């Protein structure tokens with residue numbers, strides 16, 4: 001298990017205090033919109049970012065999406081500058097796929113525990129120790145880790161791809177999320193050697209308190225992202241990527257959902273199903289002093305203030321080693337080509 005340096009969390013956790021609710025942000029929003037227009041830039045935001053940023057992306061011709069769609073959108077958009085609101089690996093992915101474009105982010109410190117938990121040198125040694133396996137890495141990794149992979153996947157296509165590789169008789173080396181890896185293994189029966197890392201947000205969801213919540217809300221359906229622990233997934237009525245969970249919220253007949261993923265997704269879920277009630281799944285367990293709140297500290301670094309500053313500052317740009325970028329583009333493009341040949345995947349469901 002790769003343990004995170006607590007110091008790396010400090011800045012991110014401090015940013016949890018950033019709020020835009022109940023305040024007049026119109027001047028900031030006008031300034032960002034004007035700069036996007038004047039600088040031939042487009043805003044590409046993840047579902048987990050603040051609702052104010054998601055609204056801005058939607059209203060300025062940008063996109064709000066999962067990491068697969070963010071990558072597709074950024075690569076195909078004509079804008080020469082992409083403003084990526086998310087975490088660092090998303091900005092790096094944009095740079096790998098569009099090396100000639102300028103990629104800026106509200107904070108280059110906005111990382112991901114999965115990325116931190118999979119250092120490229122240790123991962124490379126792991127691959128060297130297990131030759132003959134097809135290396136499949138989750139998108140939540142650094143460019144250097146991607147450069148070592150045969151395939152990059154997002155949670156929206158990981159199941160299908162691994163099932164296909166398994167059917168071809170390939171053995172998999174999977175990194176970095178152990179929960180997602182185990183879930184895929186359980187669904188496909190593939191021979192998978194798993195790296196041992198986790199998302200600090202999803203890892204906090206607790207099956208015991210989720211069971212208690214289900215008793216309190218027996219009519220609610222539980223929606224879970226597969227980065228959640230297996231015991232949580234065992235209780236879920238639908239399991240899927242962020243886009244697939246939004247689909248589930250819209251399509252399932254339930255009026256109330258308990259959601260085990262970052263609460264930033266509530267913004268799009270509410271748009272998709274305005275009359276439905278959303279509750280965040282419980283975290284931390286009864287004895288915990290911190291209940292984690294279902295909120296990624298690094299995603300919260302994407303404040304409107306930080307977004308406005310990307311047009312003023314010169315330290316917001318993603319810069320990658322060119323050779324690493326070239327190598328990482330191979331499995332990334334393989335992923336995009338693979339995804340382009342398939343219909344949008346559906347969530348796995350236990351209810352009708």
Ligand code: SF4
Nearest residue numbers: 112113199200201296
């Ligand atoms: S929610 Fe988890 S997987 Fe997503 S960026 Fe945050 S730490 Fe990484």
